[in-house]
Amino acid sequence: MLPYPFKSRESLKRTGKSKNLQVILEGVHDPKDEKPVDSFRELLFLEGQLPGKHNDYHTLLRFLRMRDFDLSKSKDAFLNYLKWREDYGVDAIPKEFKYEEFKEVKKCYPHGFHGVDRYGRPVYIEKLGMVDLDAFSQVTTIERFVKYHVSEQEKTLNLRYPACSIAAKRHIASTTSILDVKGVGVSNFSKPARSLFMEIQKIDSNYYPETLHRVFIINAGSGFRVLWKALKAFLDMRTLAKIQVLGSNYQSKLLEVIDPCDLPNSLGGDCTCSDYGGCLLSDKGPWNNPEITEMLQEVFETEELYNNGENDGITSVEAFASSMGGVQIKDADNASTMKHGDLKQGMETSYVDKLTSQKIQSLEAALKDTKTKIQALEAALEDTKTVLKGLVRHIEELKR
Numbered sequence: 001m002l003p004y005p006f007k008s009r010e011s012l013k014r015t016g017k018s019k020n021l022q023v024i025l026e027g028v029h030d031p032k033d034e035k036p037v038d039s040f041r042e043l044l045f046l047e048g049q050l051p052g053k054h055n056d057y058h059t060l061l062r063f064l065r066m067r068d069f070d071l072s073k074s075k076d077a078f079l080n081y082l083k084w085r086e087d088y089g090v091d092a093i094p095k096e097f098k099y100e101e102f103k104e105v106k107k108c109y110p111h112g113f114h115g116v117d118r119y120g121r122p123v124y125i126e127k128l129g130m131v132d133l134d135a136f137s138q139v140t141t142i143e144r145f146v147k148y149h150v151s152e153q154e155k156t157l158n159l160r161y162p163a164c165s166i167a168a169k170r171h172i173a174s175t176t177s178i179l180d181v182k183g184v185g186v187s188n189f190s191k192p193a194r195s196l197f198m199e200i201q202k203i204d205s206n207y208y209p210e211t212l213h214r215v216f217i218i219n220a221g222s223g224f225r226v227l228w229k230a231l232k233a234f235l236d237m238r239t240l241a242k243i244q245v246l247g248s249n250y251q252s253k254l255l256e257v258i259d260p261c262d263l264p265n266s267l268g269g270d271c272t273c274s275d276y277g278g279c280l281l282s283d284k285g286p287w288n289n290p291e292i293t294e295m296l297q298e299v300f301e302t303e304e305l306y307n308n309g310e311n312d313g314i315t316s317v318e319a320f321a322s323s324m325g326g327v328q329i330k331d332a333d334n335a336s337t338m339k340h341g342d343l344k345q346g347m348e349t350s351y352v353d354k355l356t357s358q359k360i361q362s363l364e365a366a367l368k369d370t371k372t373k374i375q376a377l378e379a380a381l382e383d384t385k386t387v388l389k390g391l392v393r394h395i396e397e398l399k400r
């Protein structure tokens with residue numbers, strides 16, 4: 001098995017810098033995961049199915065986890081994901097798609113990211129009980145909403161998680177969600193609501209697997225509990241295990257995992273985001289901290305440079321910020337107080353190191369493949385020699 005050469009981490013150990021930006025963004029790899037990720041990477045690489053920008057340890061690991069580390073099934077899921085990205089034009093969405101009806105949609109479908117949990121993961125809140133589908137269909141279409149959902153998923157992977165990682169000084173790659181289902185029952189789960197739910201669920205489970213840390217369903221009444229029995233059938237066991245269904249006494253549970261300053265006051269916290277017209281309109285979080293986004297922009301630029309322009313310049317903090325029609329981004333209340341210089345120091349070199357090591361690794365994989373082929377040829381040659389020797393002996397016998 002190929003070693004996973006993390007030159008950046010090695011050089012950091014030598015210089016004694018314990019935590020720099022790259023180490024935080026990359027996170028600590030669990031040794032038990034490294035071997036399957038290496039095998040998965042090799043499998044995809046040898047089949048020519050590993051585009052440089054998707055050759056990412058955590059992405060590969062998510063697809064492995066999704067299929068219980070079955071290499072063949074993970075490969076199918078990953079290829080399905082790459083094909084969908086291509087067909088749906090995912091890479092172009094942050095730059096080209098503007099969800100101008102964003103503010104109108106928020107009024108009839110209250111939802112949004114808001115702050116972080118106590119571990120540092122982004123918190124996503126949806127007030128499903130307040131969804132007004134008639135008004136929703138007046139201001140947007142399911143197709144456009146799904147596209148916006150995909151743009152938000154991309155923003156979460158490429159901007160929210162890295163920003164949260166920097167703020168929390170540890171690798172963050174999953175979300176804590178709160179779904180307020182006050183008043184939701186079978187009666188308001190109409191056909192358009194069902195198709196929207198199914199469409200979003202399909203995208204999230206197939207293409208953004210293993211990004212959910214846990215879900216709190218709150219204000220679940222008797223009507224919702226009936227509906228929940230039916231909905232459960234569409235969710236896999238792994239997802240179900242992360243969901244906690246709570247009634248109206250949910251506040252203490254939420255406060256266990258979320259600091260009051262990060263929890264809207266409507267859910268038992270202290271936050272009001274009055275400057276933004278409410279917590280679900282603020283998109284408050286470390287991803288709006290200019291100091292952090294500036295650092296990430298530099299990472300994106302370095303990455304793009306070393307990916308030979310494979311990203312086509314679409315990965316940028318500005319592109320993600322502008323995808324939601326004209327939403328102002330201000331400094332978040334919970335701006336981190338970390339020392340900018342400390343983290344930035346060594347970031348560029350370590351990032352280049354990482355990319356170089358990925359290229360070396362790819363070459364090593366190719367070299368290993370060549371070695372295997374040579375060995376196979378050598379074995380075949382030995383077999384041929386044996387056959388020839390047999391033939392020679394046979395001819396000698398015939399001659400006698």
Ligand SMILES: [Zn+2]
Pocket residue numbers: 114263264271272273278279280282284
């Ligand atoms: Zn707020």
